[in-house]
Amino acid sequence: MAKFSELIKNFDKIRDYMRDFFIYGFKARGDFNQKSLRTYDNERRRIECYLGEYIKWDTSKGSKRVFISLDSSKISQNPLYAAWKSKSFTDNDIMLHFYILDILKKNKSLSCESLTNAISEKSGICFEPQTVRIKLKEYDKEGILSSNKIGKNLYYSLCEDYLQKLSYCYENVIDGIKFYQEAAPFGVIGSYILDYENRENDIFTFKHHFVVHTLEDKVLLDILNAMREKRKIKFVNESKRLGLKNTIYGIPLKIFVSSQSGRRYLTIYNENRHRFINHRLDYIKSIEMLEACKDFDELREKLNKNLHKCWGVSFGGNSREEKFTMKIYIDEEKEAYILNRLYREGRGGKVSKIDKNIYEYSKEIFDANEIMHWVKSFTGRIISVDCDSKHIVNKFNNDMRRMHRMYIGGEE
Amino acid sequence: MELFSEVYSCYYNVVNKILNESFNKALSKKDINEIIEENAFQESALYILPKLISGEWNLLNANENTYTSKLSSSIKLPVTTLEKAWLKSLLEDKRIALFLSENQIASLKDYLKDVTILFNQDDFYYYDKFLDGDDYESGDYVNNFRMIVEALKEKKLVTISMESGKGNRVTGNYLPCKLEYSSKDDKFRVYAARIRYNKVVTYAIINLGRISKIEPCEEVFHDEINLDTYISNNKCKEPVVIEISKERNAVERCMLHFASYEKRTEYDEAADKYICYIYYDKKDETELLIRILSFGPVIRVLGPVGFLGLVKERVKRQWELLNQL
Numbered sequence: 001m002a003k004f005s006e007l008i009k010n011f012d013k014i015r016d017y018m019r020d021f022f023i024y025g026f027k028a029r030g031d032f033n034q035k036s037l038r039t040y041d042n043e044r045r046r047i048e049c050y051l052g053e054y055i056k057w058d059t060s061k062g063s064k065r066v067f068i069s070l071d072s073s074k075i076s077q078n079p080l081y082a083a084w085k086s087k088s089f090t091d092n093d094i095m096l097h098f099y100i101l102d103i104l105k106k107n108k109s110l111s112c113e114s115l116t117n118a119i120s121e122k123s124g125i126c127f128e129p130q131t132v133r134i135k136l137k138e139y140d141k142e143g144i145l146s147s148n149k150i151g152k153n154l155y156y157s158l159c160e161d162y163l164q165k166l167s168y169c170y171e172n173v174i175d176g177i178k179f180y181q182e183a184a185p186f187g188v189i190g191s192y193i194l195d196y197e198n199r200e201n202d203i204f205t206f207k208h209h210f211v212v213h214t215l216e217d218k219v220l221l222d223i224l225n226a227m228r229e230k231r232k233i234k235f236v237n238e239s240k241r242l243g244l245k246n247t248i249y250g251i252p253l254k255i256f257v258s259s260q261s262g263r264r265y266l267t268i269y270n271e272n273r274h275r276f277i278n279h280r281l282d283y284i285k286s287i288e289m290l291e292a293c294k295d296f297d298e299l300r301e302k303l304n305k306n307l308h309k310c311w312g313v314s315f316g317g318n319s320r321e322e323k324f325t326m327k328i329y330i331d332e333e334k335e336a337y338i339l340n341r342l343y344r345e346g347r348g349g350k351v352s353k354i355d356k357n358i359y360e361y362s363k364e365i366f367d368a369n370e371i372m373h374w375v376k377s378f379t380g381r382i383i384s385v386d387c388d389s390k391h392i393v394n395k396f397n398n399d400m401r402r403m404h405r406m407y408i409g410g411e412e
Numbered sequence: 413m414e415l416f417s418e419v420y421s422c423y424y425n426v427v428n429k430i431l432n433e434s435f436n437k438a439l440s441k442k443d444i445n446e447i448i449e450e451n452a453f454q455e456s457a458l459y460i461l462p463k464l465i466s467g468e469w470n471l472l473n474a475n476e477n478t479y480t481s482k483l484s485s486s487i488k489l490p491v492t493t494l495e496k497a498w499l500k501s502l503l504e505d506k507r508i509a510l511f512l513s514e515n516q517i518a519s520l521k522d523y524l525k526d527v528t529i530l531f532n533q534d535d536f537y538y539y540d541k542f543l544d545g546d547d548y549e550s551g552d553y554v555n556n557f558r559m560i561v562e563a564l565k566e567k568k569l570v571t572i573s574m575e576s577g578k579g580n581r582v583t584g585n586y587l588p589c590k591l592e593y594s595s596k597d598d599k600f601r602v603y604a605a606r607i608r609y610n611k612v613v614t615y616a617i618i619n620l621g622r623i624s625k626i627e628p629c630e631e632v633f634h635d636e637i638n639l640d641t642y643i644s645n646n647k648c649k650e651p652v653v654i655e656i657s658k659e660r661n662a663v664e665r666c667m668l669h670f671a672s673y674e675k676r677t678e679y680d681e682a683a684d685k686y687i688c689y690i691y692y693d694k695k696d697e698t699e700l701l702i703r704i705l706s707f708g709p710v711i712r713v714l715g716p717v718g719f720l721g722l723v724k725e726r727v728k729r730q731w732e733l734l735n736q737l
Binding site (some may be wrong): 004005007013022024026048049050052056058059061065067069071073074082084085086087088089091093094095097098099101102103105106115119122123124125141142143144158159160161162163166168169170172175179180182183184185186188189190192194195198202203204205206207208209211212217218221224226227240254255256257258259260261263264267282297307308311313314329339340343344345346347348355369372373374376377378380381382383384398400402404406407408 | 413416424448456471484493494502519530531538540541579591595598663669703705706707726728
């Protein structure tokens with residue numbers, strides 16, 4: 001039987017388990033039927049190793065359910081970053097890492113052969129020059145080393161780009177990293193820097209923070225690379241809920257992020273359907289870069305021009321544009337904060353006073369269905385809603401009837 | 413540029429620490445074990461310690477019961493291309509002005525001029541971020557932010573003048589304890605203890621954008637502040653219990669929507685519904701209430717009684733408004 005290891009070779013495997021434990025948390029061992037029970041046990045044990053204090057158990061419904069429970073506003077660093085810091089390696093990898101850094105710190109520049117000899121002398125272990133060469137090439141690519149060709153030989157030097165070089169603003173940069181390691185995309189990179197600087201975030205905490213986003217960062221990086229190179233992509237889109245797995249082709253243009261619902265989407269232009277479509281980032285499994293797209297800038301411009309009509313992530317159905325209006329009651333003397341909500345949260349919609357204590361909010365949007373979530377947050381003060389799509393109005397009225405039956409007038 | 417690389421792994425990092433410590437002084441097994449336990453995962457010591465001690469990772473010299481580094485100096489990983497690309501992206505973010513001056517930003521941009529940027533601000537569209545976020549371009553705001561950060565790091569009191577939520581002008585001596593950022597509100601808030609005559613009078617959560625002036629304070633406060641007690645006192649006594657139906661993909665939407673809260677969820681097989689227990693701060697009760705209401709009838713609040721009362725009150729008022737027509 002293979003020995004258990006905390007480390008993993010492939011990030012995608014732990015991504016799904018971590019997501020299930022964190023987002024859902026109601027699944028028991030038997031519900032994880034995509035892989036063997038032993039795989040489940042190993043992944044569960046790994047996640048327990050990484051997240052210790054945040055792992056909780058519940059056996060109240062018979063079977064044991066493991067879940068990750070944390071209040072994101074109380075943490076100074078995303079605990080899920082641990083998964084990114086768990087890449088497996090060989091004995092040679094770790095020894096070469098430290099000997100290469102050590103020897104090149106003392107010697108300005110060495111060829112692979114000289115370095116191999118120096119490592120053998122220092123460690124007493126004979127490494128194959130080919131093994132060392134592969135590692136040197138890898139570190140050259142990662143920017144840890146730089147290479148310079150003299151004659152037929154490549155000479156390697158240590159890149160001495162240390163953060164302390166910026167000593168005149170080192171502390172300011174560190175403070176910035178403490179913030180952005182949670183607030184910026186790919187925050188885990190900031191946490192890598194802090195790890196090696198032996199620094200921790202002791203200043204900031206983060207509210208309305210979706211720590212689970214980090215699990216999509218590998219996919220996100222591939223998408224952004226394609227966007228930077230203005231390339232088309234092909235990807236696998238897997239919805240576990242619908243049990244669907246599709247291969248999709250498109251031109252990646254933007255990442256839509258919700259600071260409220262915790263969802264992130266990739267916007268592509270679908271050439272066959274001649275339209276923009278959003279795909280959930282957490283459903284995307286793998287990205288393949290295809291040929292360059294000559295219309296990239298034009299399409300992005302077109303998308304940008306359409307953004308003000310998106311309430312959320314939908315570009316509408318057949319109607320393409322709908323006018324939505326809502327009238328609400330606001331006690332002007334005591335409830336100025338509700339009026340502020342309309343401006344602050346209304347995404348540029350028009351707010352007008354139509355009578356004492358009565359205000360109207362209106363906006364033209366692609367898909368009025370998306371605005372209803374926000375509209376219902378005003379439950380208790382909505383006088384009326386109106387929309388080109390009458391089924392939206394009917395659905396709202398029906399929802400309010402159901403809510404009344406549910407809470408006031410007996411069982412739903 | 414690899415995002416998932418052993419170079420950034422917890423094991424490399426902890427071995428780096430052990431090598432640097434043992435370069436300066438010989439370490440015992442116990443010392444090494446302590447470094448691993450402090451810096452790595454729960455079971456890491458079971459793996460790393462034998463590898464180092466046995467010489468399978470031939471990085472330490474053994475002298476009787478102590479160990480020293482075989483390396484000639486202490487080791488530090490340079491900033492990699494991936495990290496530089498990330499740093500370059502940050503320089504395009506408007507909030508960077510909170511940390512760096514214009515000259516510092518220009519100088520860093522020059523330093524990173526040959527690096528390919530990791531992402532552009534325009535690659536992302538935050539479609540539901542509130543529109544009244546803090547003004548990071550205001551000189552006064554930036555100065556206030558920096559004074560708060562400095563006071564927080566040096567544990568020094570500052571005199572803060574601000575406008576309260578009710579529009580009153582308040583001035584007092586405060587010890588900043590933490591700075592909270594909300595991506596939804598795009599605002600910073602300072603958790604601070606108000607100090608008078610060397611005693612904590614109260615704790616306050618101050619919107620940085622509402623601060624009109626911050627000045628250094630003569631008063632000195634020597635005691636330790638226990639912000640955790642204040643925060644835990646603010647926590648709800650009982651969680652809000654909600655029942656989530658399966659329609660409209662409510663389970664997934666709801667689980668993700670409330671993912672930033674401490675919560676617990678179970679499946680009620682008999683009702684074929686999910687029961688979720690959400691723990692929240694009392695000061696955020698209204699926010700949680702409207703977030704729950706926004707799901708409409710696919711979420712049903714089961715308790716506690718007080719919270720359920722708030723829901724019922726709003727639903728009743730809503731019914732009356734719609735039926736006035």
